[in-house]
Amino acid sequence: MAFLELKNYRKKFGENEVLKGISVSLEKGEVLTIIGSSGGGKTTLLRCMNFLEMPDEGELYLGGEKLFDAAEKKSYSDAEIREKRLHFGLVFQQFNLFPQYTVFKNITLAQTLLAKQDFKRKKEDFAAVCKKAPKEERKKLKAEQKQILDEIKSNQKKSIEEKAENLLSRVGLSDKRDSYPYELSGGQQQRVAIARALALNPDILCFDEPTSALDPELTGEVLKVIKGLKSSDSTMIVVTHEMEFAKNVADRVIFIADGVIEEEGAPQEVFENPKSEKTRAFLRKSLEEVF
Amino acid sequence: MFFGIIGELAVGFLTTLELFALTLVFALPLGLLVSLCTMSKFAPLRVLFKVIVWVVRGTPLMLQLLVIFYGPGLIGLPPLTNRFLAAVIAFVINYACYFSEIYRGGIESISKGQYEAGQVLGMTRSQIFFKVVLLQVVKRILAPMSNEVMTLVKDTSLANTIGVIEILRVAQSINAYYAVNIIIPVLYAGLFYLAFIGILTIVFGRLEKKLNYFKV
Numbered sequence: 001m002a003f004l005e006l007k008n009y010r011k012k013f014g015e016n017e018v019l020k021g022i023s024v025s026l027e028k029g030e031v032l033t034i035i036g037s038s039g040g041g042k043t044t045l046l047r048c049m050n051f052l053e054m055p056d057e058g059e060l061y062l063g064g065e066k067l068f069d070a071a072e073k074k075s076y077s078d079a080e081i082r083e084k085r086l087h088f089g090l091v092f093q094q095f096n097l098f099p100q101y102t103v104f105k106n107i108t109l110a111q112t113l114l115a116k117q118d119f120k121r122k123k124e125d126f127a128a129v130c131k132k133a134p135k136e137e138r139k140k141l142k143a144e145q146k147q148i149l150d151e152i153k154s155n156q157k158k159s160i161e162e163k164a165e166n167l168l169s170r171v172g173l174s175d176k177r178d179s180y181p182y183e184l185s186g187g188q189q190q191r192v193a194i195a196r197a198l199a200l201n202p203d204i205l206c207f208d209e210p211t212s213a214l215d216p217e218l219t220g221e222v223l224k225v226i227k228g229l230k231s232s233d234s235t236m237i238v239v240t241h242e243m244e245f246a247k248n249v250a251d252r253v254i255f256i257a258d259g260v261i262e263e264e265g266a267p268q269e270v271f272e273n274p275k276s277e278k279t280r281a282f283l284r285k286s287l288e289e290v291f
Numbered sequence: 292m293f294f295g296i297i298g299e300l301a302v303g304f305l306t307t308l309e310l311f312a313l314t315l316v317f318a319l320p321l322g323l324l325v326s327l328c329t330m331s332k333f334a335p336l337r338v339l340f341k342v343i344v345w346v347v348r349g350t351p352l353m354l355q356l357l358v359i360f361y362g363p364g365l366i367g368l369p370p371l372t373n374r375f376l377a378a379v380i381a382f383v384i385n386y387a388c389y390f391s392e393i394y395r396g397g398i399e400s401i402s403k404g405q406y407e408a409g410q411v412l413g414m415t416r417s418q419i420f421f422k423v424v425l426l427q428v429v430k431r432i433l434a435p436m437s438n439e440v441m442t443l444v445k446d447t448s449l450a451n452t453i454g455v456i457e458i459l460r461v462a463q464s465i466n467a468y469y470a471v472n473i474i475i476p477v478l479y480a481g482l483f484y485l486a487f488i489g490i491l492t493i494v495f496g497r498l499e500k501k502l503n504y505f506k507v
Contacts, residue, residue: 052407052411078416082410082415085410089411090407090411092404092408094402096405096407096408097408099505099506100427100430100507101505109412109422110412113414113418113422180504180505180506182505182506197411197412200412
């Protein structure tokens with residue numbers, strides 16, 4: 001079984017069936033690009049993977065284990081869904097940075113909140129241990145625990161900050177650490193958004209048309225960053241209209257039309273030797289010179 | 292004579308300020324709660340609170356004051372003997388409903404993308420609301436809020452319908468003692484309001500400036 005297996009995803013909005021049974025499998029370290037015309041279901045598929053939408057039917061396996069089953073979705077609690085979401089990162093078309101926080105805080109916020117929850121749990125565990133201990137030892141135990149907790153806290157903080165610094169330099173924005181989103185160009189904002197998504201170490205990073213909201217001269221810097229992330233252990237799914245990017249960076253390309261996978265394969269096959277008529281028409285239109 | 296009048300008005304104004312401050316302290320958080328209820332996915336709760344907001348915004352505050360103060364006694368409950376307390380209750384309910392609509396407008400103006408960004412980062416609903424959305428809402432609603440708060444300063448004068456001795460009540464009753472035309476103390480009272488509104492204008496201006504460090 002592949003690293004990610006998506007089986008027969010279906011999603012309806014009212015009467016409109018957007019996904020009509022889509023199956024995807026992806027190996028670790030692969031980059032998959034999804035192309036297709038607007039309204040074809042690309043974005044919905046991505047949103048279903050991140051559980052921003054719940055598919056009506058379908059199963060998702062990650063690393064050989066069943067992560068999601070639409071038949072059981074009613075039984076998932078909010079906390080379970082949150083946990084499932086953390087396996088996936090999502091970079092939005094509109095960046096969606098938090099405007100009131102600096103670049104640095106944008107990257108660290110979610111981690112900090114998660115670390116706080118961990119810390120709280122640990123503290124409660126410790127308190128329970130303390131309660132069980134004989135009375136005369138409690139004071140000593142408490143002091144020891146406090147020391148450990150303090151250490152955990154400062155380690156957490158340090159590792160979160162170090163990671164954020166690393167990510168910032170990876171997306172080439174170390175000098176914008178303390179800027180606010182509105183002070184950045186669209187391309188820079190999108191690079192921050194990428195760093196923010198990476199900060200949580202997702203198993204699979206998804207991009208929803210990451211350059212569609214950018215001026216043409218800014219798309220290059222974002223695509224370059226995404227290309228730079230490609231490595232043996234980062235698995236990515238990129239919905240895009242950038243055909244050159246799909247051709248050059250992807251290991252695999254999927255063409256989606258009207259809610260079904262119309263064509264699938266290595267970029268050379270799909271772009272140079274498409275089998276389906278729909279794919280041919282789409283590629284002709286996307287690649288043709290306007291003038 | 293001038294200082295005599297001013298001194299008595301100042302005492303009355305203290306009551307005005309108390310009513311103003313207590314109303315804000317309770318109505319600001321209560322309004323947020325009411326707005327969340329009017330946006331609830333649970334239909335009975337939503338409808339109930341929409342009706343409450345409709346009734347409160349649809350009837351004069353003066354009438355609400357009378358109902359809160361005299362109402363319990365009329366239906367056989369122990370009557371409210373504390374006039375000031377009755378006024379505070381009426382003002383808090385009334386202003387919470389007005390504030391709730393301002394909050395609602397602010398909350399609904401925040402893009403869905405902000406919530407979704409929080410969700411894919413594994414945040415809980417309350418973390419998203421308090422850590423991501425709320426400050427953006429505050430920034431957006433500061434102007435309409437300042438309007439409403441200034442209206443509240445002057446609305447406190449309505450409390451004198453149930454006998455709360457606030458500044459205008461004082462102004463209307465002391466002309467005989469000082470043998471001046473009634474217009475004189477009332478005009479002086481107006482100056483108190485004006486000065487206080489001036490202070491509030493400055494405070495809100497500062498708050499707005501303080502939140503200028505980011506753009507939404």
